[in-house]
Amino acid sequence: MLYRAGQQIGHYRLTHIVGEGPHAQVFVAEHLPSQAPVAIKMLRARLAQEEIEKFSRSARRIANLSHPHIMRVSDYGVERNVPYLVMEVALNGSLRRRHPEGTRLSTQRILAYARQISEALHYAHSENYLHQFIKPENMLLDKQGNVLLSDFFLPLGIFTARSPENSLYMAPEQYQGVARQTSDQYALGLIIYEWFTGERPTYDPLSTRLFQYGSLLPPLRAKVPSVSTEIEQVVMTALAREPHQRFKSMQAFASALEEAFRARPSSGPLRSFPQRVAVAPASQMTTPLSPLSTPNGVAVDVPEAPAEVKAAGRVIWTARANHGAVRSLSWSYDGRRLVSGGNDMQARVWDASTGKVLLSYGGHRTGVHTVAWSPRGLLIASAGYDPQVHVWSATRGAIMHTFQAHTQPVKALAWSSDGQRLASVDGPDGMVRVWDAMSGMQHATFKPQDKDVAALTWSPDGTCVAVASEDGGVQIWHVNTPRHHGRIFSDPSFASVQALAWASGNSYMASGGEEQVIHYWNTNTGRDKLLFSGHTQKILSLSWSQDGKLLASSSADGSVRIWDVRTGACVFAYSSKHPPVHAVAWSPGGSLLACGDADGSIQVWQIQFPA
Structure with a gap:
């Protein structure tokens, strides 16, 4: 059955469709009692009574998963034998939408995504739940740009293991009907491989031909020579054909990837700090940006650097800006x-x-x-x-x-x-x-x-x-x-x-x-x-x-820092108890600094330098 905007499903009214696939329609809807916007996934299935009970048990388990990087299922139900799930609205779309097929990502961004997804999967595995459908389309982004893992496996007949849309990122053993925790690790490894190379991996899950590291895929450095051997080893270990050759847990995989990232040689892209370049003139610009002039017509420039000094900070006031x-x-x-x-x-x-x-x-x-x-x-x-x-x-x-x-x-x-x-x-x-x-x-x-x-x-x-x-x-x-x-x-x-x-x-x-x-x-x-x-x-x-x-x-690490642009030195640092610190602002007079954090707290500091 196809649903349309304006229909009412339980306590929800569908407002507009935002996605459609072979297994489901996804709508933005209004929760009628609260008028709050939600997302509703209407599955393309009509369930018999025994299937309704099976769906309800699985949906209840998914709804009980509570983690910062898992899309929360707030409600679920069956409308005229059609099952549905209710979730929060992900305004920023999916990682597939943000990074279309063929896009290569930086090592820093890959690590950030992998860290969040691994944490979510480690938690789900600790709750004895496998995802089984890891793919970029099921990795959504919240308002702050954090990854939310969605679309966990439901034991319904519409989700067949060998359907083309589900098998792209599937481990060999899962393709044969035997899923385990390391199967999710394999799928994430395939996605990381794609992010590094810009190519969606293609392989025969039943092949007996193995490359280095016991993998069905060529080594990562064969595709991207600039990747360090340490990072390659971690990714290809996650892609070993045999489950017992992979990392024992998602936590072990994430830790190994972090270590490999830190072990990169100093010639790597993060530590060498490559210069940004003018890619192309937009509309063929030829006029340079002119510096501001003083009343005497002299261009303002950065002053000569004095000897390094440290600033002292004193909190003038702290306030809580209610919730959020x-x-x-x-x-x-x-x-x-x-x-x-x-x-x-x-x-x-x-x-x-x-x-x-x-x-x-x-x-x-x-x-x-x-x-x-x-x-x-x-x-x-x-x-x-x-x-x-x-x-x-x-x-x-x-x-x-x-x-x-x-x-x-x-x-x-x-x-x-x-x-x-x-x-x-x-x-x-x-x-x-x-x-x-x-x-x-x-x-x-x-x-x-x-x-x-x-x-x-x-x-x-x-x-x-x-x-x-x-x-x-x-x-x-x-x-x-x-x-x-x-x-x-x-x-x-x-x-x-x-x-x-x-x-x-x-x-x-x-x-x-x-x-x-x-x-x-x-x-x-x-x-x-x-x-x-x-x-x-x-x-x-x-x-x-x-x-x-x-x-x-200010940073997601919870710190606020002040830098002297004449010396490049950090002259003041403060760490919030409630990271991240989203906002920092100097007062016009230059002696007060305000910052706001994730707990809804605002602090105003008096910044002083030695006379």
Whole structure:
């Protein structure tokens, strides 16, 4: 039976279809009592009574699986003998959608994905449940970009072992009808092999011809010579034909992969820090980005480096922004107030000296992902997982404009330096829009080369917009020229860029992400001037001090660091008890630093240097 939007299934009303395959239809639906959005998977099967009982037992076991990297099944049922599962909505799609077939991934990204999936499988195995259908289409991404493993095996006749869509990533013994824990390990090994090579592995599971490591596939380095022998050995061990030759557990496999990653030679891509390159001029840009000028007409540059000094930090206040993570922070132009946005659907204005809430804005129906205070101080812009940008009064909370041209959740927004324009970008389509802040009219649109845009920033002189993408690219666009010329830069490590901050002077930018390293680089040539290394997980936020001498960073590892761009040294470090720290922001005066973490806590620090 085929279902359509508008039909009611139990306590849920189907709103629109988001996916369809030979085994199921997937809808976004509304939970009628709470009006909350959910995803419903309607299986293409009509069950006899004994099958209904078997389905209910298995669905109950899956619903009891509780892990940060497993898609939670919140409800299940049978409607007119058709089984269904209810889950949360994964707004960012699957890993197959993010990385289409033929895409090669960086070692850093592969390790990050493998770590999360291995943790989920290790937990499921400890609960005596096998997945059996490991494939990129069943690896979904949540709002923060974390992997959620979905579509665990259900003992129904529609899920046959040898169907083409299920056998692509199947271990030889599973193909013959005998699945075990190491079968899931084999499937993940096949996916990692594909991520390294960019080719979907093809092999005969019944073949007796073996390559090195007892595998049915050629060694990884035969396809990608740049992969270290240590990493190759781990991946090919997971791909051994005989189950007893693989790692004993998912935990052992993940640990071995981590060790192999750390054992890479210093000439490897992470430690050699390859220079980003100009991939291609967007719209054939030939005009370089001009540095900002002082009143005397002299270009601003980074000052000479003084002797290294350490900063001291003192907490001014700590506050809890109700439920959910703090996702974004922005200061008023005079440094007297601070606005925060978070997962609890509220944007709050705080007194910067006392930590008292002065105003709450509740105009969004979903979490507030990004907030920005206008340079003129009168307006605040906010956006979230609904496709709208709200501009509202910073003193009264009254809505001034609602920009509704986006069709996807808004990932980032920023004001131009004169406060007249606002740039915003949605995802996963990645459309960048520039608005007139007072009239609400759309000034320009850009379509980045990569759809999965993670960060956006304006140049200090207000002439350019830069966006960063999940494939490691940074695109810079001139917004005032007739054809909005731009330039595209790409990092050869292909590590996802999650944060951007343009330095005063227009000629340099800081960027960071999955690589766990912050690059300080020239926006005309793409060449690195400095590298800041110290975070142990991906960088999530960057912020410059007003004088351009200090750069603050926050990371998924829970730390906040301050870097001196004249020396490259870390002059201050703080670790939160509730990682990750999603947001960090310098006050305009440069003496206060605000940070917000996953627990919903905000801290404001007084940063002091020795006299």
